[in-house]
Amino acid sequence: MTYGFETLAIHAGQAPDPHTGAVIPPIFQTSTYLQDGVGKPRKGYEYSRSSNPTRDALQECLAALEGGRRALAFASGLAAEDTLLRTVCQPGDHVVIPDDAYGGTYRLFAKVAERWGVDWTAADVTDIDAVRAAITAHTRIVWLETPTNPLLNVADIAAVAQLAHEREALCVVDNTFASPYLQQPLALGADVVVHSTTKYIGGHSDVVGGALVFADQELGAQVEFHQNAMGAINGPFDAWLTLRGLKTLAVRMDRHCDNAERVVEFLTRHPRVAQVIYPGLPEHPSHGTAVKQMRRMGGMVSFRVVGGEAAAVDVCERTKVFLLAESLGGVESLIEHPGRMTHLSAAGSPLEVPADLVRLSVGIENVDDLLVDLSSALG
Ligand SMILES: *Cc1c(COP(=O)(O)O)cnc(C)c1O
Numbered sequence: 001m002t003y004g005f006e007t008l009a010i011h012a013g014q015a016p017d018p019h020t021g022a023v024i025p026p027i028f029q030t031s032t033y034l035q036d037g038v039g040k041p042r043k044g045y046e047y048s049r050s051s052n053p054t055r056d057a058l059q060e061c062l063a064a065l066e067g068g069r070r071a072l073a074f075a076s077g078l079a080a081e082d083t084l085l086r087t088v089c090q091p092g093d094h095v096v097i098p099d100d101a102y103g104g105t106y107r108l109f110a111k112v113a114e115r116w117g118v119d120w121t122a123a124d125v126t127d128i129d130a131v132r133a134a135i136t137a138h139t140r141i142v143w144l145e146t147p148t149n150p151l152l153n154v155a156d157i158a159a160v161a162q163l164a165h166e167r168e169a170l171c172v173v174d175n176t177f178a179s180p181y182l183q184q185p186l187a188l189g190a191d192v193v194v195h196s197t198t199k200y201i202g203g204h205s206d207v208v209g210g211a212l213v214f215a216d217q218e219l220g221a222q223v224e225f226h227q228n229a230m231g232a233i234n235g236p237f238d239a240w241l242t243l244r245g246l247k248t249l250a251v252r253m254d255r256h257c258d259n260a261e262r263v264v265e266f267l268t269r270h271p272r273v274a275q276v277i278y279p280g281l282p283e284h285p286s287h288g289t290a291v292k293q294m295r296r297m298g299g300m301v302s303f304r305v306v307g308g309e310a311a312a313v314d315v316c317e318r319t320k321v322f323l324l325a326e327s328l329g330g331v332e333s334l335i336e337h338p339g340r341m342t343h344l345s346a347a348g349s350p351l352e353v354p355a356d357l358v359r360l361s362v363g364i365e366n367v368d369d370l371l372v373d374l375s376s377a378l379g
Pocket of ligand 1: 174
């Protein structure tokens, strides 16, 4: 019997505790475990860096939701990325990364991995010919992030995965913006899914975390070895909070999408808005690919304000329900100015974003309140 997504989110890896009948997996706040004899750990648990039952519950649920063979949970999205990178790559290897990758991902490759001899090329991953041209004889990973931040470009996962495999490279997909409810990269041929679980998976802006999900058991085992060897695990309480958030992912994502669609409709008609950027709009350059591989278009919306940078900053400082903050994916709506906040470090680089751009993470509040808030901020 296979269950649907919503059922798996609530039950996968979360059988009631056999000892007490507790319906919710306990927070196993312990560093070590009683052994039944010398070198005989009970049920395989010996030390919580290596494994912990609360973390296991989260990992099992994530694997089920992404359709993977194995999942591993980490202290943050970047800890997950770093552990994957150092498992797969050696000095002399090469990776292809999106030319509009999440800033922290770009920094990890450009400022950290490069020092250890791993070379990289940034390419427009929405253009399959550009990806093909960027791959070298030493390429081990073709890294996708889709949709991207903040311009919401969408890469064709199936096409890139096929190309990567022809060149004996792995296709890794950062699925943070879509979540497994809206997009299933492993089913499209990707080898590894990356998450910042800080965002939609946790969903309540109360915990930082990351995850990797693997199509292949063997690669999962290799990364698990490195996770234990390098130590970037999340704690039991963080794993529990993330799992608690994950249970409602499907209902939250549907409401994020409903509200985002209404916000897009409102902004499109507003005279002070120069352009609305949302993959659900037919004029978005990635619309065709997005429709092909995503269930719905998500809760992230960007727009350009008439009047330039000062006007965009002004809008960000005038909303009341939309909170002025970085990050995304929580139940509360957030607004930010990428040029001066999340993407400040990209100024002058190929990752630079337009100065009149505003990014919204549309939350699940009453949508009329969101529209009134935007309306009064836009003046
Ligand atoms: C936030 C984010 C990350 C990094 O995750 P952390 O949990 O902050 O380390 C990676 N990729 C994307 C797309 C993100 O939004």
